[in-house]
Amino acid sequence: MKLQELRQTFEEVEAVIAAGPIVPEVTASTIRSYLEEHYLFENGLPLPSVVADIEAMLSKWQVQVTHPRYFGLFNPGVTFASVVADTLVAMYNPQLANWRTSPAANELERHTLQWLAKRFGLPPNTAASFTSGGSEANLSAVVAALTYSFPGYGEGGLASLNTKPALYMSEESHHGFLKIAHMTGLGRASVHLIPTDATQRLDVRALQQQVARDRTEGWAPFMVVATVGSTGSGVIDPLPDLAEFSRQQKVWLHVDAAWGGAAILSHHLGKHLDGIAFADSITCDAHKWFSVPMGAGMFFCRHPASLAEAFRADVSYMPRTTSEARDEDTVNPLAHSAQWSRRFIGLKLFLSLAERGETGYAAMIDHQAAMGNVLRETLVASGWELVNETPLPLICFTREGLQPSVLLAALRDRQIAWMSETVIAGRAVLRACITNYRTTETDVRWAVEEMNQIARELEAH
Ligand SMILES: *Cc1c(COP(=O)(O)O)cnc(C)c1O
Numbered sequence: 500m501k502l503q504e505l506r507q508t509f510e511e512v513e514a515v516i517a518a519g520p521i522v523p524e525v526t527a528s529t530i531r532s533y534l535e536e537h538y539l540f541e542n543g544l545p546l547p548s549v550v551a552d553i554e555a556m557l558s559k560w561q562v563q564v565t566h567p568r569y570f571g572l573f574n575p576g577v578t579f580a581s582v583v584a585d586t587l588v589a590m591y592n593p594q595l596a597n598w599r600t601s602p603a604a605n606e607l608e609r610h611t612l613q614w615l616a617k618r619f620g621l622p623p624n625t626a627a628s629f630t631s632g633g634s635e636a637n638l639s640a641v642v643a644a645l646t647y648s649f650p651g652y653g654e655g656g657l658a659s660l661n662t663k664p665a666l667y668m669s670e671e672s673h674h675g676f677l678k679i680a681h682m683t684g685l686g687r688a689s690v691h692l693i694p695t696d697a698t699q700r701l702d703v704r705a706l707q708q709q710v711a712r713d714r715t716e717g718w719a720p721f722m723v724v725a726t727v728g729s730t731g732s733g734v735i736d737p738l739p740d741l742a743e744f745s746r747q748q749k750v751w752l753h754v755d756a757a758w759g760g761a762a763i764l765s766h767h768l769g770k771h772l773d774g775i776a777f778a779d780s781i782t783c784d785a786h787k788w789f790s791v792p793m794g795a796g797m798f799f800c801r802h803p804a805s806l807a808e809a810f811r812a813d814v815s816y817m818p819r820t821t822s823e824a825r826d827e828d829t830v831n832p833l834a835h836s837a838q839w840s841r842r843f844i845g846l847k848l849f850l851s852l853a854e855r856g857e858t859g860y861a862a863m864i865d866h867q868a869a870m871g872n873v874l875r876e877t878l879v880a881s882g883w884e885l886v887n888e889t890p891l892p893l894i895c896f897t898r899e900g901l902q903p904s905v906l907l908a909a910l911r912d913r914q915i916a917w918m919s920e921t922v923i924a925g926r927a928v929l930r931a932c933i934t935n936y937r938t939t940e941t942d943v944r945w946a947v948e949e950m951n952q953i954a955r956e957l958e959a960h
Contacts, residue, residue: 500587509579513565513937515558521566522911523559530560567938568916568946570874572730573758573787576935580854581791581847588843595841597814597831605832608845611852615783616799618763620776626803628836629785629795629844633757634675636782636798639806639837641666641679641722643780644751647805648721657684665713667691668724669701671731673755676724691718698888699729699923701736703744710748722751727772728759731921733893733932735759738774746777754778757796759891761788764857765864771890790863790936791847798836806835863936867892870933873940877947886923892933895923898954903929909953916946 537552564574593601595608612627630636644666645652651659664685668676670692680690693709696702710720723745725736738754745752754775760783762768763775775781779802785795800806812834833839852860871892875885878896887895897903903920906929910916921930933943 500583500590502583505583505586506579509582512554516563516566519558519563520914521563521569521917522914523561525560530556562917564917565935566917567935567942569935570916570918570931570946571934572919573784573932573934574793575787575790576937577792578790578851578855578936580851584847584850585792588846591843593843595843596833596839598829601843604843604846605829607849608843611845611849612797612799614852615763615797619760619772619778619781619783619799621778621781621799621801624803625799625801626806626830626835627797627799628832630798630836631794631838631844632786632796633673633755633782633784634678634796635837636757636784636796637673637675637724637753637755638679638682639798639809640751640753640780640782640800641676641683641685642809642837643800643802643805644722644753645683645685646809647751647779647802648719653808660719662719663689663717664721665689665691665718666722666724667693667706667710667720667750668755669693669695669699669726669729669736671695671699671701671729671734672724672726673730673757697924699732699734701725701741703737703740706741706744710750720748720750722753724753724755725778726759727754727756727762727775728889728891728893730758731930732887732895732923733759733889733891734887735771735889735891738772738777740774742774742777745779751779752777754781757782757784758787760784761860761864762868762891764861765868766861767865768868768890785845785848787934788864788867789848789851789860791851794842795844795847803835810835810837812839866936867933867938870938870940870943873943874931874933874947877944881947881951883950886926886928893930894932895921895928895930897926897928901954901957903927905957906950906953909957910946910950913949913953915949 563569564571565576593604595601595604598605608629616625616627645664649660666689676690677687680687691709693706694702713720723741725738725741727735742752763772781799783797785791785797786793814834832841871894874894879885883896883898885896907918907920910918918929918931920927
């Protein structure tokens with residue numbers, strides 16, 4: 500593949516996005532009537548003009564999450580190498596359902612996953628796979644934990660158990676687990692939300708009390724979810740305490756590090772993840788802080804046998820492993836994960852990592868953490884109040900007498916930055932997360948100056 504032209508295109512797109520609006524003003528009916536007018540699919544159209552048209556639509560009709568002042572929801576600016584990877588994958592279209600069909604791709608993924616498993620401190624026989632995202636990884640964790648804890652679950656289903664499995668997580672955890680409880684048949688009521696302490700971290704004493712109470716009421720606690728980098732306030736649950744609790748109580752510890760997991764690569768931040776090595780399973784998204792395009796999560800599991808049991812499948816029609824490969828420890832992903840036909844998801848992380856190296860990645864993470872600190876300092880210096888506490892670059896803040904939604908609307912209208920709102924201790928506050936390795940100090944300082952200006956205007960009213 501010739502990279503030069505693609506690199507030029509990538510850089511042009513980057514420049515166009517950085518110079519343009521961050522938030523679109525468009526309605527569904529505008530887009531629908533445009534499509535109905537131009538794309539009835541009756542006759543073919545020249546590809547170059549359609550591509551140009553699509554690029555025009557994407558550049559004006561979406562929130563530009565790769566904009567350096569998109570201070571948003573964990574959606575990253577993407578590396579060029581990861582874009583090359585997605586292009587290569589589409590062209591060669593490897594099928595990773597079984598090992599024999601795509602030995603190279605399967606081993607490239609295995610190599611990448613084992614590298615990260617080792618960084619997390621997981622044992623060498625850890626099972627791992629790329630997933631569509633954090634939600635699939637979290638789903639895999641629940642299915643594996645149920646299979647591990649309740650031997651009758653796989654064949655007889657939950658109905659065959661004469662107990663009610665319960666899983667525990669803090670109120671700040673990702674609410675995707677409620678969908679997972681619904682999908683697995685656990686039911687949403689089996690997700691027991693534990694209050695947080697004053698710093699929005701799971702309150703371990705409240706967890707202890709709830710689990711003890713639940714055991715007397717016929718529940719069977721089987722899983723605790725610890726979050727590394729919660730969506731609202733970016734906090735890290737107390738991993739060592741939760742590891743100890745899970746060991747004592749014989750429950751599965753799942754660490755949902757969908758966003759924050761990449762911090763393990765940083766010398767400054769890595770220590771805040773101490774205890775993650777005790778996890779039974781870990782979710783970590785490549786499409787968040789590893790700065791690759793959407794559709795790339797990762798799932799790590801300390802119990803390969805439970806995964807093999809959970810996702811076993813009769814594949815008599817699949818190509819056999821050759822005799823020389825049979826002796827090796829190769830696995831067919833379709834029988835160890837939720838997906839069947841499987842895209843070569845892992846190349847975007849592999850290629851990006853190969854180009855930048857672990858030190859390059861650590862520098863990207865550290866840069867974003869540093870930009871988070873610049874944002875904190877600049878806000879405090881101009882009289883804003885910080886309301887969350889985390890080493891990760893997610894800042895929740897407010898100002899006396901200011902309504903967050905009014906400020907956000909002004910930021911969007913003036914195309915200054917994209918931020919969001921969250922609720923901390925019952926109070927609506929602003930939330931800004933640095934998710935782009937290209938965000939500069941100038942971006943941050945300028946955005947704060949503009950916010951100061953808006954706040955002054957609002958106060959004058
Ligand atoms: C993003 C996120 C998820 C969901 O992952 P997707 O990749 O969006 O499917 C789950 N948990 C946490 C903590 C997250 O940050």
